[in-house]
Amino acid sequence: MYPTDLTETQWQFIEKVLLPQERKRKHSLQQIWNALFYLVK
Template identity: 55%
Template sequence: MEQYLTNLTDKQWQVIEKIINLQERKRKHSLRNIMKAILYILKTGCQWRIIPN
């Protein structure tokens, strides 16, 4: 996995995980990866479609 400045640490994810409602359901992408993508967009201002894999 690529390391970016906007990546969440395990400790940060634990805090966020407690706040959001993690209902058990089948997901195509993990909520942690979605949160990382949102933080990347907020930090860099890039378009959603050109987020690095």
């Protein structure tokens, strides 16, 4: 876990905004968001 990772509460808020995907993902959207925040810090 990195300091830039989203908390569970923050992720639940973002997850409500995203449209559910039919296709199974290799990586969860939460992992992708955390990676993006890590890269832009």
